[in-house]
Amino acid sequence: MGEFEYIDWLRKRTPADDRVLVGPGDDCAVLKALAGGAWLVTTDMLLEGTHFVLADAGPRRVGRKAMAVNLSDIAAMAGRPVAAAISVGLPRNADSKLAEELYLGMREIADEFKTAIIGGDTNAWDGGLAISVTLLGEPTPPGPVLRQGARPGDWLLITGGLGGSLLGRHLDFTPRIREAQKLHQIVDLHAMIDVSDGLAGDVHHLCEESRCGAVLRADAIPVHPDVSRLHDQRSLLDHALNDGEDFELAFAVAPADGERLMRTQPVDGIVMSHVGAFIAEGGMWLEQGGRRDILPPRGYVHSFG
């Protein structure tokens, strides 16, 4: 299957969408502009060997993940996804099944979250599988929730459990689009992020952008059951703080809102935990057994150079 046959194959599988005036196949896609407001734009690239092992995951789960990590960024702004543009670098020896399965994985979760796939670019090369998705979304009222905005005294809450995502959840997680929108309707979200680098790393991002610090309570951090299946030398807490790719939400709310969320647990199927608080001084601290230690924001960092 050549590039143009693949484009034809894709176009046949592209459902009509009122928001898409011109879909895949022209020089650009044409997207209907929304009435006023703003657009959210995010892009994430997945690379073979770094973000997935193709032989283990299979192309459909890789495609799903490529779309889902971008949906998670839209969730972190409490936005609604609208349209995705995809570019793919395929290993030259790949069979056409790989390209198809990749697309079906993306399509599956795009459909679940009502996201149009509006275009893309497919190329073959001598390297490994590389997939880049750019996702456009719209804010939901009262507007995008940024990383900045946490205030000293705010509570830090997270959805779900953390750690051990490498056992499979890093591929099969559900982006917290619905949960973020629900929370955005019922409380004033001061700041929010999705947990991709690990809780310690991502709370560090919130602190930096909000120009404040944070104290996390070790016994309040919900360790995902997956962690106990890892059997390595690291502590459960270390995994929960630093594994990353949980794609849960970490957010700052006023104490009264935090207290209400913890009491009512209004998000179906997700338990929220109150894991700490923001403080005026910079830096991050971990409270454990009556002690307060520095918490390094190491998380998961792709370093180069």
Place this chain on the structure above:
Amino acid sequence: MGEFEYIDWLRKRTPADDRVLVGPGDDCAVLKALAGGAWLVTTDMLLEGTHFVLADAGPRRVGRKAMAVNLSDIAAMAGRPVAAAISVGLPRNADSKLAEELYLGMREIADEFKTAIIGGDTNAWDGGLAISVTLLGEPTPPGPVLRQGARPGDWLLITGGLGGSLLGRHLDFTPRIREAQKLHQIVDLHAMIDVSDGLAGDVHHLCEESRCGAVLRADAIPVHPDVSRLHDQRSLLDHALNDGEDFELAFAVAPADGERLMRTQPVDGIVMSHVGAFIAEGGMWLEQGGRRDILPPRGYVHSFG
């Protein structure tokens, strides 16, 4: 330089832009929505070894090309570029200079065409250099020029000369943003495409989308002077028809408009050529020395599988 240092480095080099409410560094960029109308969205990926040889081109020209090929797609719709999101896969052993030079190359041409860089994703891996740019643009009145819309009898015009771009123009070309907008103001562009696959391949795209055929006149096709420096077994005409990556505009206009454009040559610094016409029957033909032969749309096709 780690990922976060690189993000800081990028943010310091991101100028303020009225259209960008939140720039790089949060989960998503936030782009001000335009009043009504539509958005153009395009994405193109460049891969080491397929689209450039890093050691020959150098990272700055590669970055420039990654942005320029997307600008060329916006030009092909007669649009105005607005904002770009970038994702990069860097070889793990690359030095920080590579990432910086890549960015400076993108920045240089983005600035020339008043395009904001609103975000991105940078990763290291064991593979070669992979760069994906997604560009958002706005249509200019009276709206986007599609590949469909060429009518039997329309003239086929192109800007500039074709062939031999591999000698360097495929890296250093100027996307025809200004030229497309100018043409869009003064004539009714029925259909347009940028020449990336080669004239034969791209006119084939126009024909398929417009459900018609085309006749090209061999002696009217402007061969770029670069072709005569290639010294290979292929004819000059073969190069002009099939080399690709010229990034000139090929477009369909009514004969009266075509005649006027040819007579007045209203686009500064660019000579337009009348290279053929669209016909009702499907298929492509090349007229040469009184003969009419089938013209295969082979162009430059990335094939896989």
